[in-house]
Amino acid sequence: xxxxxxxxxxxxxxxxxxxxxxxxxxxxxxxxxxxxxxxxxxxxxxxxxxxxxxxxxxxxxxxxxxxxxxxxxxxxxxxxxxxxxxxxxxxxxxxxxxxxxxxxxxxxxxxxxxxxxxxxxxxxxxxxxxxxxxxxxxxxxxxxxxxxxxxxxxxxxxxxxxxxxxxxx
Numbered sequence: 001x002x003x004x005x006x007x008x009x010x011x012x013x014x015x016x017x018x019x020x021x022x023x024x025x026x027x028x029x030x031x032x033x034x035x036x037x038x039x040x041x042x043x044x045x046x047x048x049x050x051x052x053x054x055x056x057x058x059x060x061x062x063x064x065x066x067x068x069x070x071x072x073x074x075x076x077x078x079x080x081x082x083x084x085x086x087x088x089x090x091x092x093x094x095x096x097x098x099x100x101x102x103x104x105x106x107x108x109x110x111x112x113x114x115x116x117x118x119x120x121x122x123x124x125x126x127x128x129x130x131x132x133x134x135x136x137x138x139x140x141x142x143x144x145x146x147x148x149x150x151x152x153x154x155x156x157x158x159x160x161x162x163x164x165x166x167x168x169x
Contacts, residue, residue, distance in 0.1 A: 007055050014048025017041050018107065021100045030148050031096035033079035045072050045099060061106075068102040071095040086156075093148050101141045108133045 003011065020041040024031050032038045049072065052065035075095035078088045112122040112130050122130045 004055065006051055010048060010051035010055055013051060014044055014103065014107075017044040017048060017103055020044065021103070025100070029151050030093045031075070031100065033076050033092070033096070038079075042072065042076055045103065048103070064102055064106060068099055071098045071102070075099065089152060089156075090149055093152060094145055097141065097145050097148060101137060104137050105134055108137065 020037050021031060024035070024037050024041065028035075031041060033042065045068070049065050049069045052061055056062045056065065072095070075092045078084060078092040078095070081088060109125075109130060112127075112133065113120050115121065124130075
């Protein structure tokens with residue numbers, strides 16, 4: 001497969017973030033930084049992002065890594081604020097959902113372009129299979145984030161009915 005040692009570190013280091021993200025999305029409906037899974041997700045994502053820079057072959061790779069790092073730090077930074085404003089959880093949720101998307105697009109792309117070894121499913125970045133998989137991930141993002149934010153709003157309204165703008169009138 002021709003993967004360098006730093007490439008293996010990148011691949012094996014970031015792989016655990018995928019089941020961690022899936023677990024949190026299924027259990028909590030979002031990435032939850034304050035949980036054990038959330039803390040592990042942060043460290044595996046950080047390892048994956050930081051190891052992109054020495055192995056990136058295309059400028060877009062460093063751009064994706066930088067954006068991923070920014071949304072990861074934004075989401076986790078907001079989660080650590082003791083007296084965060086009400087909107088912070090919404091921004092945190094959006095940022096961390098984008099981090100999952102930015103993890104999955106290159107993961108799916110590289111998987112389809114490398115496997116099976118010697119006869120990959122996709123050989124061209126314009127392949128309909130690859131574009132369909134990437135489109136599905138994008139659709140999941142643009143449908144998923146509003147659903148997550150709606151669920152957060154409902155959860156917050158149940159916890160504190162006076163904090164909901166609809167009930168505050």
